[in-house]
Amino acid sequence: MDPETLNVLPFRCAFHPTLENAEEVRSILESRVPCEIAIEIVSFGYSPWLAKRRVHEEQYHTELSSPGAAETEFSITGLYLSSERIPVLEYKAIPRRIIFQTRAADQGWATFGGHGTFSNSHTWFEASILRPINPSTQANGSPPALEDVLVNTWWDVESARSDLNEQGWDFVQSEDGQLTWKTCNNITAQYTYQNYWVEWIRGIETEVEDERAKGKGEGFLELLEPGFIVVLWARAVARAWKNRVKAATIEIEYELT
Numbered sequence: 001m002d003p004e005t006l007n008v009l010p011f012r013c014a015f016h017p018t019l020e021n022a023e024e025v026r027s028i029l030e031s032r033v034p035c036e037i038a039i040e041i042v043s044f045g046y047s048p049w050l051a052k053r054r055v056h057e058e059q060y061h062t063e064l065s066s067p068g069a070a071e072t073e074f075s076i077t078g079l080y081l082s083s084e085r086i087p088v089l090e091y092k093a094i095p096r097r098i099i100f101q102t103r104a105a106d107q108g109w110a111t112f113g114g115h116g117t118f119s120n121s122h123t124w125f126e127a128s129i130l131r132p133i134n135p136s137t138q139a140n141g142s143p144p145a146l147e148d149v150l151v152n153t154w155w156d157v158e159s160a161r162s163d164l165n166e167q168g169w170d171f172v173q174s175e176d177g178q179l180t181w182k183t184c185n186n187i188t189a190q191y192t193y194q195n196y197w198v199e200w201i202r203g204i205e206t207e208v209e210d211e212r213a214k215g216k217g218e219g220f221l222e223l224l225e226p227g228f229i230v231v232l233w234a235r236a237v238a239r240a241w242k243n244r245v246k247a248a249t250i251e252i253e254y255e256l257t
Contacts, residue, residue, distance in 0.1 A: 008055045009103045009247040012197060016049035019087055022256060043255050050084045050254070054147065055247040060234045062241050065155060074239045077154045079126075082146040083230040083250045088135075094202075095224040097253040098217070100127060100183040100232060101197040103246040108191025115189040118212035122188075123243040125196075125237045126180035127220065128157065129172035130164065130229050143168065146231060157233055172223050180233065182215030186243065189192070193246045224252075 025046050029038035062074035087093050108124040114120030146167060154160045157180050164170060171179045179218055184196035200206055200217035208214045211248075224230065236243040 008117065009053065009101055009195065009249055011053065011249055011251055012101060012199070013049070016051045016251070017046050019048040022046055026256070032089055039256065043045075043257075047253050047255050048093075050086070050125075050252040051249070052081065052083050052251075053247065053249045054081045056245075058234065058245045060153060060236055060243040060245070062238060063153075063155075074241070075155050075237045076235070076243070077157050077160065078234045078243075079147055079150050079160065079231055080234045080245055081232040081248045081250060082130075083252060084255060085229050085241055086224060086226045086252070089228045089256070092257045093226050093254045094257060095252055095254045096202040097220050098221060098224075098230065099197060099199045099200065099249070099251040100125070101195065101247075101249040102184055102232075103193050103195050103248070104186050104234070105190050105193045105232040105244050105246075106186050106236075107240065107242040107244070108189060110189040113188075117188055118185050118210055119158045120188050121185040121212060122238045122241045123234075124185040125183045125243075125248075126157065126215075126233045126235055127129050127183050127217075128180050128231050128233065129220070129224050129232055130169040131150070131172050131225075132227055133168050133170050135227055146216065146229075157235075172228060174219055174223065178219075181217050181220045181231065183213060183217075184214055193244070 020056055022042055026038050026042045029041055060076045060078045062076045063072040102125050110120055150163055173179055183198050187194060198214045200220055202221040206216040208216055232248055234243045234245050
């Protein structure tokens, strides 16, 4: 990826050890200290990451639900980015931190106020966890990125289920049936692209000053397991609203046990 593209939306964390890096360090440490201490050292300062960036301009313009529907029934959902799969290993990989970033904007105007704030924001992003429908056939494969094969849009996230199933994936749901977790909203009536980000840590409640701006990700990381992936959805509702996306990143830190 060229330097100009990298500068569009740099990763929040500058250092991302790979699984190979972490295993090499762990192996060196195990020759000098007990195994459990080696694991703790790697976990503390050299945990592996999965990091994915997409820089590609997309515009998601709300559509009417069906002919004859009320004019308020406008919505759109697009799958903008998917992560790599959480590794399936002899020992367990436990995701413990995830960072989402988006560089996005709406159409630049609003009829009912909220300009320059998160009030009346009708464009935002949501994350979902997907599991392979048949883990045995996908465990060692490298399927194409979903954003490259699912280029169509849907009314809402649930409507994408059949298309995901055709690609061998299905949603991971919370106990109450939740399919998505809000990451960030766009500022209202802001045509210039802005950078947004949110970070969730396993077992720690996310502090959010304005819940209109960011989601807390409650229970998200607890559901993310080896073999699963994360997808980022671009959303918009209400007539004439657009979610204009320039770039996005997903960074996942996981612990080896």
